[in-house]
Amino acid sequence: MAPVKSPSPLPRHFFERDAVTVGRDIIGVTLLVHGVGGVIVEAEAYDQTDPASHSYGGRQTPRNTSMFGPPAHAYVYRSYGVHWCLNFVCGGRGGAVLIRALQPMAGMEHMFERRGAVPERRLCAGPGNLTQALAITGELDGKPLNAPPFKLLAHAREIEIVCGTRIGITRGTELPWRFGLANSRFVSRGF
């Protein structure tokens, strides 16, 4: 019988690729923050060429500075003045992947404390809900992903990945840069 592989850290150069490639490959990876988190089931890619991106045209501002920093770091920004959104910075300046939904796996009691009495499938469904469940704030902006409080683990499982157009944008709406775990009920919306 073949040995069952346990979760392992991501390959060293995982994030040193373009955002679209990383966006597809990040599905199925486990994200933990202070030990709380789960499997990434939905993500979107953004890059410099993309009119929906904060890094569009190479424009750099105080907010998006992390997007132009080294890969494998967090870009955390405030959305609509109310929510925090978590991204992973990728290779190719100005590229990042927005983490949109998790299948909760660890520390769910903390998630319920932070999110209230929502159905389990809604705990981490949507970028703002996910950061609330994991207590992610702007303090983590620019922090490396290979060190606490972050932990990223790859699984050797075969999974089916679907893609579609991104959510909540008004430009670049035709780009199929939203990725998800097929048939997951933990995504923010169907594909």
Added chain:
DNA sequence: ATATCGATGCCCT
């Protein structure tokens, strides 16, 4: 089921 609205930080014109 979809539609509208308010919360309100940061970037834009």
Added chain:
DNA sequence: GGGCATCGATATG
């Protein structure tokens, strides 16, 4: 002043 990588409450079919 207006728009935005959002969300939940409220109204209405």
